[in-house]
Amino acid sequence: MTRSSMTRLQIVPTEPVAAREAEDSAVYLSEALDEINQGAGFLDRLSLDEANMLRRAATAIEVDAGESIFMQGDVHNGIFLIEQGRVRVFYAGPGGREITLAYWTPGHFIGGPEVFGGGVHMWSALATQKTRLAYLSAPRLRQLAASVPAVALALIDGLVSKGKCYSALVQMLGTRSVTERLAQLLVILASVEGKEAGSRLVVDRRITHDQLAAIVGSTRQWVTTTLSRFQERGIIRIQRGQIVILEPDKLPLQV
Numbered sequence: 001m002t003r004s005s006m007t008r009l010q011i012v013p014t015e016p017v018a019a020r021e022a023e024d025s026a027v028y029l030s031e032a033l034d035e036i037n038q039g040a041g042f043l044d045r046l047s048l049d050e051a052n053m054l055r056r057a058a059t060a061i062e063v064d065a066g067e068s069i070f071m072q073g074d075v076h077n078g079i080f081l082i083e084q085g086r087v088r089v090f091y092a093g094p095g096g097r098e099i100t101l102a103y104w105t106p107g108h109f110i111g112g113p114e115v116f117g118g119g120v121h122m123w124s125a126l127a128t129q130k131t132r133l134a135y136l137s138a139p140r141l142r143q144l145a146a147s148v149p150a151v152a153l154a155l156i157d158g159l160v161s162k163g164k165c166y167s168a169l170v171q172m173l174g175t176r177s178v179t180e181r182l183a184q185l186l187v188i189l190a191s192v193e194g195k196e197a198g199s200r201l202v203v204d205r206r207i208t209h210d211q212l213a214a215i216v217g218s219t220r221q222w223v224t225t226t227l228s229r230f231q232e233r234g235i236i237r238i239q240r241g242q243i244v245i246l247e248p249d250k251l252p253l254q255v
Helices: 003-008 048-056 138-147 149-175 178-192 209-216 220-232
Strands: 010-012 059-063 068-070 078-084 087-092 098-104 124-127 131-137 195-197 200-204 236-239 242-245
Touching: 048 131, 048 149, 078 138, 098 149, 098 209, 131 138, 138 149, 149 178, 178 200, 178 209, 178 220, 178 242, 209 220, 220 236
Parallel strands: none
Antiparallel strands: 010 059, 059 131, 068 124, 078 131, 087 098, 087 124, 195 200, 200 242, 236 242
């Protein structure tokens, strides 16, 4: 972790690992809805004693909404396990334009792929709400992986999940039009964060048009216009605080 990052993060006392409670799902572009939150089971392979050993080796950190956890170009010094909150991971191009790679939630770790240190971060991580993290330095993580086989296997599982996530993102960006990507994103949000209303799905509009645009690789104006077009065609209904998907099974096919 960089010196600049340490000035933004508040170190808090460590606590034993408790059983992971149901939380919001991760969100990123993918064809496979059933795999969206697969990486949240990072600690599931560990026994309670092993998980608490890992936690005792970590530094507990609290980050306020809007604060940076690490920046693109920072040196890799370890990983961060999300215990509470929500983290946006994004890449910024040379011109400053950003694309959101994923929103990660409790149970996931961030800071790969060079989990044992070296190299630099290829993207940035920002807390979107008050977030609690367990920071494991690269030397301590290497020591744990060498001495506790379950930790090494958990790391492999976590890196596999990350690899599948970013492969899915590349496939979506390369094979789907931006309109199709927005349609699929609505289906994802409805599946992982929405609620059923008969045969319809309701997406609470906690996510802004700017945030939707950063995920699908477009602009806020384009997202607003396209959502209006979806509504005119009877695919969705936009109402205060919600987007109602009228026919969820048809949305990806009708655009």
